[in-house]
Structures are given as structure tokens and as C-alpha cells.
Amino acid sequence: MKRESRGLLIKALREKGNVSGNIIKVDTFINHCVDMNLAKHIGHDIARYYAGKSIDKIITVEASGIIPAMAAAMYIGCDMVYAKKRIPITMEKHYSEKSYSFTKKEETTLYVSEEVLKKGDRLLFVDDFYAGGNTLKAIESIAAQAGAEIVGRAVIIDKAGREDVFSILTLNEIKKAFAAAEIKEDDVCLCCGFGCGDDRGDMPHCWLRGED
Numbered sequence: 001m002k003r004e005s006r007g008l009l010i011k012a013l014r015e016k017g018n019v020s021g022n023i024i025k026v027d028t029f030i031n032h033c034v035d036m037n038l039a040k041h042i043g044h045d046i047a048r049y050y051a052g053k054s055i056d057k058i059i060t061v062e063a064s065g066i067i068p069a070m071a072a073a074m075y076i077g078c079d080m081v082y083a084k085k086r087i088p089i090t091m092e093k094h095y096s097e098k099s100y101s102f103t104k105k106e107e108t109t110l111y112v113s114e115e116v117l118k119k120g121d122r123l124l125f126v127d128d129f130y131a132g133g134n135t136l137k138a139i140e141s142i143a144a145q146a147g148a149e150i151v152g153r154a155v156i157i158d159k160a161g162r163e164d165v166f167s168i169l170t171l172n173e174i175k176k177a178f179a180a181a182e183i184k185e186d187d188v189c190l191c192c193g194f195g196c197g198d199d200r201g202d203m204p205h206c207w208l209r210g211e212d
């Protein structure tokens, strides 16, 4: 499926981000300051990818997963649940699982109230990054505790290129786009981010520049 947000993401990565080895800095447009137009397109792409699949709720983890999860939930028209990293006094019974924070390099525990997940719920996991998979694993455990089912997995950037995870870009695709950085700005297709003639799909070509 053509991903509308791919060109926007490549553009933001080139202009405001940084890729160094497997560290991708996105805090000026994804997970600290949020480019809402980009988030909107990412949410739309995720929703289009899972169109036709019955989804009861989106599930994510605070903090950075909330943005793409919320955007996708708005297009799908479902609720969004985010696992918390601390238990509020209002959360009486909960499911929990240990995880590990990739960016903070520390063990963490994820908590989801028993009130917000029901047995048989069909859940779509959404996050900003997939890296080592600790977060997804913990959410899968929480879903299993609730008797719910994870029916889809979507992230903005998949560093591992996992086959059953839908992503806007993988780390390898980002490296490919960066390797093509010598292409003049005008030659870069903002639909696909990889240069004109490559992967135009069904989207109007260079729609961001109003040339379609």
C-alpha cells in the first residue's frame, strides 16, 4: 500500500532529524515537538492499512506512542488505550508486565486497568518505534492477561524490519533515502522520498509541491 506520510517523514528526517548508526533523532517532529500534519498523515496511513480489519481498540504505551496511536484511532474511529508506566491511585485492578525503555535504558513496568480491556477485544498495537521489541512483547502479555487479541502491529519507524509490523519506514529504507541525499531537492519525490520514478504507486506524484 502506498504510504502518503512516507515523503513527509523523509523530508522531516532530512531537514530536522539525524540518523547516526541505529540512533534516529526525531524529537523535533515526532516525540517531543510534534508535527501534527505529519502525525495526521501517519495516522491515516495506519488506518488505511488496517481498513476492513475489525479493530475494537488501539493500544500503545506512554509517552511517545500516544501521538501515532491517537492519530490512527481518530481515522479508524475507535478508542485508544495507552499503558501507563506508573499506577495512578484511581487504577484499582490492573494487568501489568515488565518492559525495558530503549531510550532511557531502564527497566519499566507497564500497567493497564482491567476496566479498559475486555476479553475478546481485537487490539491494534501502535507505537512510534519498534527497536528491540520489548514494548510490543509486554503489550502482547498484557493483552493475553486480558483475554484480548493483538490483530495488528504498526509503528512509524521499524528499526528491525519485522515482517508482521506495518511501518511507515524501516531503518534500512531511511538509510537508502539518506544515501540518495545527493539528489537535488527538486528531484526528490516527496510522495516516496526516494527520487522521481521510484515507487509512485497510486498517489498523485509530488502532491506536496502542488504539481499533481
Ligand SMILES: O=P(O)(O)OC[C@H]1O[C@H](OP(=O)(O)OP(=O)(O)O)[C@H](O)[C@@H]1O
Residues within 6 Å of the ligand: 031, 061, 062, 063, 064, 065, 100, 101, 102, 103, 104, 127, 128, 129, 130, 131, 132, 133, 134, 135, 136
Ligand atoms: O521495541 P523497543 O525496544 O521496546 O523500543 C521501542 C520503544 O522505545 C521507545 O519508548 P521509550 O520508553 O524508550 O520512550 P518514551 O517514554 O518516549 O515512549 C518507543 O517509544 C517505543 O515504545
